[in-house]
Amino acid sequence: MNISTEVRRSYELRPYPVVGKRIWNQPRWRLPPPKWIEAMWQRVRVPERILVAGCGTGMEAFAIARRFKHSEVVGVDFSPRSIAIARHLQKRQAGLRHVRFVVGDITTRHLVNTVGNDFDLISCHGVLSYIPQTRRAFDNFARCLTPHGALYLGVNGVRHFSATWRPALAKLGFQLAEFEDGKELRQALRLCEALDSHNAPRIANRGAEYLAGDLFGPLIHNWPLARWMSLAQSAGLHFLGSYYAHRALRPIFKDDLYRQLLPRSRAETHMFVELLSPSRFHSLLFVTQPRPNPPWQNASALLRWRARSTDLYTCRWPKRRRLWRKLRRVQLKSVSTNTVVDLSVPEWELEILRQADGKQTLEQLLAGLGKRVPANVVRDRVYSHYLLVSVNLVSAD
Ligand SMILES: C[S@@+](CC[C@H](N)C(=O)[O-])C[C@H]1O[C@@H](n2cnc3c(N)ncnc32)[C@H](O)[C@@H]1O
Incomplete structure (x- = not known):
C-alpha cells in the first residue's frame, strides 16, 4: 500500500x-487570526473564493466561513467519510450555505477540475x-490562486514533539506506521511527557484521532521554515511571514532592539527568528505576487513611500497637541493576537499613525506637520510599526 x-x-x-461537544465549541487547533492575515496580505477587498485544502x-471551513460571510468557501478532502461528516454538520447549523464540500485529492493534477480555480x-x-x-500540492495551490491570492499554510516545524517522540517510541518497541491504542502505549506517552524537557504540550491523554x-x-515532515519556503518558492509562491515569528518579535520593541534588524523585510526578520527560535508549528503566509521591500537602507527614498495603518491594532489616540517632539504615551492593542504594545512616541509619530491612510507619502505627511524631522529618525520609527504590522508601506509608483 x-x-x-x-x-x-x-x-x-x-x-x-473528532466532533464532540467540546471540540465543536472550542477546537484545539488555532488558525492565525484573520486580522493578522488581512494586515499582512494587504488585500483591500474581501476574498471572493476561499479553498480549505x-x-x-x-x-x-466553518471557522473561515463565519469570518468571511460573503465569500464562497470550498472544502476539499480525500476522505469521503470526513466529507460526509462535514456535510452533515453543515446542515445542522445556520449561516453556512456559502460552504461547499467536495471529495478530492490535493496532490492530483485534476484538483482544478474538482474544485475550480480563481x-x-x-x-x-x-x-x-x-x-x-x-x-505537487504546492503546484496545485499556485494553479488555483488568483494573481493576487494568498496561501495560509499550517505545517510542522523542527521542534514539533513528534520529531523526538517518534524515535523514542520506536526504541520502546512501538510500531509507528500504524496507531494502536492501549494501556502500554499511554504509559509510554506519559514517560515521554515526563522526560521531555522542551515543554511538549500535554498529549498523553489526547484522543486517538489526534x-x-x-x-x-507512515511519515511526518517536521521541517524548518527554510524548507517549507523553498518548496513554496519552487511553485512560484512568495513568503510573506510567519505568525509564530510575528509573535516572537514582541519583546524587541522595548529598548529599541528592532533597529538591529534593519534593513530586513518582514519575511527576512521572520527567517531570522527561526534561526534563534525554531518553530514547533509554522503558520505561514504566501502570496502569488512578490512584495517589494521598502528601501530601509535609504531613508530619503523611503519618505517617498505611502504609509497605511492596518486594522490589526486599536489605539485610543491622545488629544492632539502641536508640540511635535513631545513624547506621548500610547497603547496599541490587538485582541486577536493577544498583544499590547506600550509606546512612548513623539507627537509627530502619532500624527503619522493617525493620518496613514495609504494616500499620502511619508514626505507629504511630514510636510503637513510643518516640522522637520531627520529622515533616519522617521525611517527607524516607521520600521518599528512595519515589523509590528501596525503600518504597511506602499510604493508611490
Ligand atoms: C489533521 S487533518 C486536518 C483537518 C483540518 N485541516 C483541520 O485542521 O481541522 C488532515 C486532513 O487532511 C486530509 N488529507 C491528507 N492528505 C490529503 C490529500 N492528498 N488530499 C486531500 N486531503 C488530504 C486528511 O484526510 C485529513 O482529513
Missing part, C-alpha cells in the same frame, strides 16, 4: 477533528506535514 493510501485509510478510520470534518485565499492547516507529494495523525502514521 502506498503512503497516500495509508494516510487516507487512517483518516477514513478516524476522521479529524484537506478540510477534514469541516471545522476549519481562489483568493487557500487555507491548508495540518495537512502537508503528513503527505508524501508536498511539491495521535494517529500527529504522532503515528
